[in-house]
Amino acid sequence: MKLIIKNCIIIAMLIVACSAKAQGRPLSASETTALVNNVIKPVLQRNHVPGAAVIIYNHGVPQSFYFGTATKSKRNHVNANTVFEIASVTKVFTSLLLAYEFNQGQVKLNDPVVPYLPNAPRNNPSLNRVTMQGLATHVLGLGQMPPNYVKNRQQFMRSLQSWRPPYALNSWWKYTNVGFGLLGYALETISHKSYVALLKEAILDPLQMTDTNLTGSTCFNCAQGYSWNGKPVNTTKALRLIPGAGSVRSSGCDMQKFLAASLNIPGTPPSVAAAFRVTQMPFYRTAYGAQGLGWEIHSFNTLGKDGYIHGQVRTLTLHSSAAYPVRYPTPLRGQVMYDKTGSVAGFRAYIAVVPASQTGIVIMVNSAMPRTQLVVASRKVLLSMIRR
Numbered sequence: 374m375k376l377i378i379k380n381c382i383i384i385a386m387l388i389v390a391c392s393a394k395a396q397g398r399p400l401s402a403s404e405t406t407a408l409v410n411n412v413i414k415p416v417l418q419r420n421h422v423p424g425a426a427v428i429i430y431n432h433g434v435p436q437s438f439y440f441g442t443a444t445k446s447k448r449n450h451v452n453a454n455t456v457f458e459i460a461s462v463t464k465v466f467t468s469l470l471l472a473y474e475f476n477q478g479q480v481k482l483n484d485p486v487v488p489y490l491p492n493a494p495r496n497n498p499s500l501n502r503v504t505m506q507g508l509a510t511h512v513l514g515l516g517q518m519p520p521n522y523v524k525n526r527q528q529f530m531r532s533l534q535s536w537r538p539p540y541a542l543n544s545w546w547k548y549t550n551v552g553f554g555l556l557g558y559a560l561e562t563i564s565h566k567s568y569v570a571l572l573k574e575a576i577l578d579p580l581q582m583t584d585t586n587l588t589g590s591t592c593f594n595c596a597q598g599y600s601w602n603g604k605p606v607n608t609t610k611a612l613r614l615i616p617g618a619g620s621v622r623s624s625g626c627d628m629q630k631f632l633a634a635s636l637n638i639p640g641t642p643p644s645v646a647a648a649f650r651v652t653q654m655p656f657y658r659t660a661y662g663a664q665g666l667g668w669e670i671h672s673f674n675t676l677g678k679d680g681y682i683h684g685q686v687r688t689l690t691l692h693s694s695a696a697y698p699v700r701y702p703t704p705l706r707g708q709v710m711y712d713k714t715g716s717v718a719g720f721r722a723y724i725a726v727v728p729a730s731q732t733g734i735v736i737m738v739n740s741a742m743p744r745t746q747l748v749v750a751s752r753k754v755l756l757s758m759i760r761r
Contacts (some may be wrong), residue, residue, distance in 0.1 A: 379405040379463055383577020385747060386660040388497070391611055394402060399432040399433070399434045399758070400431055400758060402436065403422060405436050405758075406438075406678075408484055408757055408758070409429075409438050409754065411669075412750050412753050412754050413425075413438075413647055413736070413751070413754060414440065415562075416746050416747065417440060417738065419725040420740065420742040420743070420746065421442050421740070422441065422738045422739070422742060423442050423443075423444070423445055423596075423599060423740055424439075424442050424450075424451040424738070424739050425439070425441060425451065425733070425736065425737065425738040425739070426438070426457065426624070426736070426737045427437055427439075427440070427735070428625050428628050428629045428632055428735040429732060429734050429754070430629075430632055430636055430726075430732055430733045431732055432730060432731055432758070435460070435629055435632075437453060437538050437629060439452055439453065439455070439625060439679050443455045443594075443597065444596065444597040445597070445599070448579050449491060451596065451625075451717050452595075453624060453625045453626040453718040454584055455594055455596050455624055456518060456586075456594050456595045456596060456613060456622050456623060457583075457595075457596050457622060457722065457737035457738070458588060458598065458603070458608065458621075458622045458715075458719070458722075459628075459715050459717065459720070459722040459737060460619045460715030460717035460721070460722055461550075461618065461714060461715040461717075461722075462621070462713050462714070462724055463553075463617065463618060463619045463715070463724070464553050464617075464618065464619070464667040464713060464717040465652065466572065466621050467509070467553050467556055467557055467617040467618075467636075467667065468509050468665075468666035468668070469558070469575065469576055469648045469654045469667075470557075470560050470561060470564075470571055470617075470648075470669030471509055471556060471647075471652075471666060472574055472648035472649070472650075472651035472666060473576075473644065474560060475651060476562060476647050476648060476651065479563050480505060480563050481505070482505055482506040483486065483502075483504050484504060484505050485502065485503065485504055486504060486508060486555060486559050487500055487501050487503070490555065490559055490562070491562065492530040492531075492532055493530050494530070494534040496534075496591075497533065497534060497535075497556075499536060499538055499542070500533055503555075505545075505559065506666070507542065507543055507552070508552040508553065508559075509552070509553070509666040510656050510657055510664045510665075511548050511549050511552060511664065512542070512543045512544070512545065512546055512547075512664075512696045513543070513549070514539045514540055514542070514687070515549040515551040515552045515555075516550075516551045517534060517548070518548060518574065519551060519554070519593075519611065519614065519615065520532050523614070524684075526614065529554075529614065529615075532565060539715075543657075543696065543698060545694070546616060546693060546694045546695070548697040550612070550615060550618035550619060551615070551618075552618075553615065553618040553619075554614070554616075554618045555615075555617075556615055556617050557615065557618070558617070558701040560617070563704060564669055565703065567614075568587070568617060569586065569590075571586050572585075574643060575644070575648065576631075579644060579645050580627075580630045580634055580642065580645060582623065582627035583627070584623060584627045585623040585627045586621075587613075587620045587621060588608045588613060588620045588621075589608070589613050589620070592622070594620065594624065596720075598599070598719020598725060598739050598740070599719055599738060599740045599741065600647075601741045603740075605719075606719040607718070608718065608756050609717050609718045612711070612717065613701075619715065619717055625652050625737070628724075629735075632724070632734075632735050634646065635649055635726045636726055636728050636731050636733050637650075640696035650704055651666065652665055652666040652667055652668055653665050653668060653670070653704065653705070653711055653728070654702040654703060654704055654705070655670050655702060655705065656697075656698065656699055657696040657697060658696070658697045658699065659695065660694035661682075661694060662682065662693070664696070665711065666741075668711040668713055669712055670709075670710070670713065671709070671711060671712070672709060672710070672730075673708035673709060673710045673759070674754060676710065676755075676756055678753070678756065679749070680749030680751075680754075680756075681749070682752070693710070706729070706731065708729050709727065709728070709731060710725055710727050710755075711728075712725035713747075714744055717743050718738065720738065720739055720740075721736075721737075721739060721740070721741070721742055721744060721747050722737045722738075722739045723736050723748050724733070725755055727755065727759060730758075730759050732755065732758050733755070734755050735743065736750075736751050
């Protein structure tokens with residue numbers, strides 16, 4: 374694979390002038406290149422990944438790396454504007470929209486969601502107790518995906534008539550796409566805008582993210598996703614029904630801007646920075662760490678050299694866990710890592726940030742591959758940048 378290193382000139386490049394606030398001496402460009410070459414590149418090669426984008430902030434200093442090709446047939450090289458599907462990293466975007474509306478005074482986090490779902494059944498007592506916060510924290514026992522027979526939003530709403538949680542609400546963590554799908558619908562009602570229009574207002578326009586959109590929209594720079602057998606594969610159609618769960622796609626250039634904002638790099642628009650602060654508060658504690666709005670939260674000091682979080686369940690495939698509410702959620706201090714994985718047919722993505730060190734990483738690939746390998750490699754790079 375040919376490695377192309379290119380700094381994306383962006384709004385957040387104000388950081389370079391303000392990097393005196395960053396902690397520690399960042400790795401030099403050559404040191405970062407060697408780190409990515411030695412840790413991430415072999416994982417991509419071993420899994421025959423056609424193309425990838427690796428975006429880094431190292432103590433406030435950005436750098437981008439682009440590998441391989443966006444499509445096998447055309448041999449067009451991945452660059453700063455190549456668009457990848459980011460799958461469930463979308464959930465961080467959706468959570469930011471909730472935080473944005475909360476900060477605008479349009480909704481409370483503990484508001485019940487049913488009033489914001491016009492076609493939802495009103496006589497399901499369990500559904501009537503579901504809150505906005507619960508949808509964004511995976512603690513309601515909602516399913517992974519809508520039933521197979523569901524083909525539109527109306528059918529989806531009707532399917533909720535018989536829904537019953539498998540355990541007490543807000544007591545057990547289990548990953549759900551359905552919850553974030555419903556959250557996206559509710560945010561449309563609250564804002565009187567489509568999901569993508571709210572996305573533009575709250576995140577894309579303030580950060581000047583011009584490549585980012587939803588799957589299914591026109592795209593001239595999109596990478597082709599490839600399945601486990603190396604053949605082209607299309608977007609998971611079911612996710613288009615619930616865009617708030619996993620339908621955002623973005624470029625390396627845009628995700629560098631998003632990464633900068635998640636770290637609150639100087640120059641981040643105040644409304645975006647304020648939304649990130651809300652999402653990065655812990656609302657529940659689980660066997661895997663803590664759960665923010667969209668983000669999984671860990672003490673960075675528990676990250677081992679092997680890329681795993683020590684002292685917790687040693688797995689990157691999160692199944693389920695008892696969930697304990699944080700009575701008074703407040704922003705965390707110190708070395709805290711916030712991360713989120715994304716996996717959809719033909720694409721993998723991962724974001725991990727440590728705002729206290731103004732250091733983070735985003736990786737996007739256009740191929741099915743073991744998620745664990747991608748996460749572990751990314752965390753090793755993050756660890757090396759902070760504990761140099």
